[in-house]
Amino acid sequence: MxxxxxxxxxxxxxxxxxxxxxxxxxxxxxxxxxxxxxxxxxxxxxxxxxxxxxxxxxxxxxxxxxEALDQAPPAPLPIELILALPRPRMLARTLEHVTALGVKSITLMHTRRVEKSYWQSPELHPDKIHQHLVLGLEQARDTRLPSVSLEPRFKPFVEDRLAGWLDERQGLLAHPGTPAPCPRGIEHPTILVVGPEGGFIDYEVDTLLDVGCQGIHLGERILRVETAVIALLSRLA
Amino acid sequence: MxxxxxxxxxxxxxxxxxxxxxxxxxxxxxxxxxxxxxxxxxxxxxxxxxxxxxxxxxxxxxxxxxEALDQAPPAPLPIELILALPRPRMLARTLEHVTALGVKSITLMHTRRVEKSYWQSPELHPDKIHQHLVLGLEQARDTRLPSVSLEPRFKPFVEDRLAGWLDERQGLLAHPGTPAPCPRGIEHPTILVVGPEGGFIDYEVDTLLDVGCQGIHLGERILRVETAVIALLSRLA
Missing domain, CATH: 2.40.240.20 (Hypothetical PUA domain-like; domain 1)
Structure with a gap:
């Protein structure tokens, strides 16, 4: 704390x-x-x-x-994160990491390689999620809680909602093997999409590119989701 | 794997x-x-x-x-890491993260805010360290093991050895509150020095600056060491 x-x-x-x-x-x-x-x-x-x-x-x-609590908390990161639901222990740590880094909007989404059982995990209970967010804020000396939403159906989420969000933000799809390297520093509000361990399947990549995301990569090393999320946010910020 | x-x-x-x-x-x-x-x-x-x-x-x-194992492994990161010895569980994860990110030289150093008991941890046994390095290599599809050295005495290490290393590399001291932001991308071989949870004490900061390190920061957010190391390496790489 x-x-x-x-x-x-x-x-x-x-x-x-x-x-x-x-x-x-x-x-x-x-x-x-x-x-x-x-x-x-x-x-x-x-x-x-x-x-x-x-x-x-x-x-x-x-x-x-x-006397007064009148200093501003640190600036939020202008990056919204959409993340394939990680396994429960990694979810807990990742929520703390990204909250500490200043992300204010986190969407946990289903994809083919997300195990269905993860959606039943007690770590997804609102109280548990709240605890991890608070730990992230206490670590980074921040006061503004991120919002966390759950999207257990990939296609309707991406085609109906994400497509609309991308009218006003750029969407970056982190996916190994795509041609463009992850940009250093962003100038516009950004949505970052990160897949599960094992990656997105081809259909998911195509769907995300179709609604307007741009593929980016972090080099030839394959990182764990937990490591990749921090590395991507830090490179983009 | x-x-x-x-x-x-x-x-x-x-x-x-x-x-x-x-x-x-x-x-x-x-x-x-x-x-x-x-x-x-x-x-x-x-x-x-x-x-x-x-x-x-x-x-x-x-x-x-x-047929043949003849493709080159991914390029190493031209960054050597000097890290205040983290507590055992965080050490294990950090070794995996930084190995996956491509660091090839890791020095674990004592500082005032490193608990002495950490130096007795079974996680420091060469076999345990080796296991975590191998996990990092298997994750990132790399084949070249990092070297790991232990420096249980701060002053002789910094003044006698680190000072010499800095003749040929730039040294960056990650420390909140220093004036310069962490550079985006480096052009020269670099030694990155990262403190313990709770940070370096003033004497340690002064000693590290005296031998030629340059202070850098990642912004006003205070990050856990595990998060900060990944964020720094990714920003610098």
Whole structure:
């Protein structure tokens, strides 16, 4: 936690907030080794950031006092991510990575090589997804949660919805073997589409190109999805 | 395994290799669902790559036949990585990530914020390190193992050895808050220095700058080491 993310319900008044949940209390104790009087970085969810002083700390509650949470959080990344649903453990880590990198829109999509069982994973429960997003925000000192949507049917999603989104953004399809290398730095709002382990099948690639995506690659090395997503976002950003 | 990495001892003759270890046999069975006659990508350690046909497959052995393993492996990344020793689980994943990305020289170094206990971890055993490197090579279809060295003393390593290496390479110190952004693409052989979770202490930053490193940053977001290393290598590559 490089930032303590405060929900509206955490605020006692305009200058005080109280944390009660065991996860954050334990982290303050075990990792930050906080003591009364310590100053930490706080952020209001969807709002500003500032420094707060710890005025009370027990096993049950931590109270912070602050002047104002009025600094802007870091700029979002102008890249929306569409990702073939990864297997559950990789999903959890990938949500944290891409949230920390500043992505604000994440769509998890079905493709042929996504195992159907992944859609039944408890990691897809909204509470679990929310936890991983919060960990990503706390890491990167951000306050603005990404939106996450699930698209369990490939064709209607790509042909009916993604096609429309591409009227106003460029779509980049990361796929090994396509001719164009991944651009360095983007100048327009971008949708990045990343396939599953094992890749998209030909039909999916054709469908994505047909609706207006442009194929890009990261070189001849085949990377795990988790590695590739970070490498692509960093190269594009 | 996007490539089956063959040791010299796996070769039966110039056109046949036999795999006997349970890890690879199981992976061929469970993930590749191989059958006799299937064609897979093979690579000779430190050598070339080619396609081989499975001619025998049992619980004990898999035999491949091939014409030649004569294609070049992917180009190495001209970046040497010096990394504060991460905690064991993150070390394992990071070794795989950076090997897949093509780094050929990895130095794991002590710094103030590296917990001393990490140096006792079984993950630092040469066999364990080797396993993670092999996983990274198999992922990226590479055959050339990175070298990994351990530097448990910060000051003598930086002042006596790193200082000398920097005569012929540029050194980039990734450190939040330094003025220069991480360059996009490098033109010279480069040494990238990355700190531990929690960062370098001021003395360490000063020492690294004194011996000739240049500070660079990835923006105001604070990333986990695992994420930052991939993002830095991808931005620089």
């Amino acid at each position: 490089n930032l303590i993310l405060l929900d509206d319900t955490d605020f006692l008044d305009r200058h005080q907030a109280c944390i009660r949940d065991p996860r954050r209390l334990q982290h303050l104790h075990d990792v930050h080794h906080v003591e009364i009087g310590d100053t930490l970085t706080l952020g209001r969810r969807e709002g500003g950031i500032g420094r707060g002083r710890l005025t009370e700390f027990s096993g049950q509650r931590a109270v912070f006092e602050f | 996007n490539l089956i990495l063959l040791d010299d001892t796996d070769f039966l003759d110039r056109h046949q290799a036999c795999i006997r270890d349970p890890r690879r046999l199981q992976h061929l069975h469970d993930v590749h669902h191989v059958e006799i006659g299937d064609t897979l990508t093979l690579g000779r350690r430190e050598g070339g790559i080619g396609r081989g046909r499975l001619t025998e497959f049992s619980g004990q052995r898999a035999v491949f036949e091939f």
